Amino acid sequence: MINKVVLFLLFVWMLLILYYSVKPVEKSFSSPSERILLQPHLVAYFVLSVLFFLFLDLKGYRHSVSLAILLAFSYGFFMETIQYFLPYREFSLIDSSMNFLGSSAIIIFKALPRNFL
Numbered sequence: 001m002i003n004k005v006v007l008f009l010l011f012v013w014m015l016l017i018l019y020y021s022v023k024p025v026e027k028s029f030s031s032p033s034e035r036i037l038l039q040p041h042l043v044a045y046f047v048l049s050v051l052f053f054l055f056l057d058l059k060g061y062r063h064s065v066s067l068a069i070l071l072a073f074s075y076g077f078f079m080e081t082i083q084y085f086l087p088y089r090e091f092s093l094i095d096s097s098m099n100f101l102g103s104s105a106i107i108i109f110k111a112l113p114r115n116f117l
Contacts, residue, residue, distance in 0.1 A: 003058045014075065017044055021079040024088040041095055043074070045102030046109075047101040050074040053106055065110050072103035 020040075049072035056064035076099030084091035 001101060003055070006054045006058060010048075010055055013044075013048055013051055016045075017048065017075070017079060017108045020044075021083060022086060022089070039095075039098045041098035042102040042105070043071050045076050045099045047104040048075065049103040050109055053110070065106060068106055069103045073100050076100070076103065 051069045052071045053064050053068035056067050061067060077096055080091050080096050080099070084090035
């Protein structure tokens with residue numbers, strides 16, 4: 001039962017990321033430093049990697065942390081690639097980097113002791 005809940009949450013979260021990745025944006029960032037500071041990518045892809053990790057861990061995969069990072073980052077890079085082809089969005093290596101950092105933050109989550117969670 002918990003596996004189905006995690007899968008449902010994972011699916012919904014991926015749809016939310018897709019929606020916000022393809023919808024037109026009104027605000028343009030004035031500088032690269034402002035763009036880095038205002039990054040929802042970190043949180044979005046951290047949550048995505050945690051959901052991937054929980055799903056894979058419940059399924060019994062041995063390298064679930066590495067797979068979760070790879071899957072979350074790949075999904076983020078795919079979203080950035082889609083944005084390249086949209087006239088009202090742009091491909092950004094800064095966004096891809098933030099996707100990777102957010103995805104990789106699961107290492108901190110995994111390093112926490114079990115009783116802390």
